[in-house]
Amino acid sequence: MIHILLVDDHNVIRKGVRYLLEATPDVKVIAVASDETETLSYLNSSAPIERALEAGISGYVFQTDIGEDLLDAIRSLYRGKRFLVVPLPKEFVQT
DSSP states (O other): OEEEEEEOSOHHHHHHHHHHHHTSTTEEEEEEESSHHHHHHHHHTOGGGHHHHHHOOOEEOOGGGTTHHHHHHHHHHHTTOOEEOOOOOGGGOOO
16 A cells, blocks of 8 residues: 655645545555645654655656656655656657
């Protein structure tokens, strides 16, 4: 089971992402935070998160990429890999 601390400052985004994650059998949202204060409060009270903090930031997904990118990112991070969604400059995109 993959445990998730979901953080976003927009309530509607938090609710939507939580709904998506809770519909995924191998993912469990263990806490939700809306800002840095709530996030740090949870992290300071939860020992299992220490390993994630020591590893640093290993993944990032834009709010516009929720859905399959988010689930791919979560599973990649769970397997110890990095996952970064980086927009390509216009010069690299063919039309």
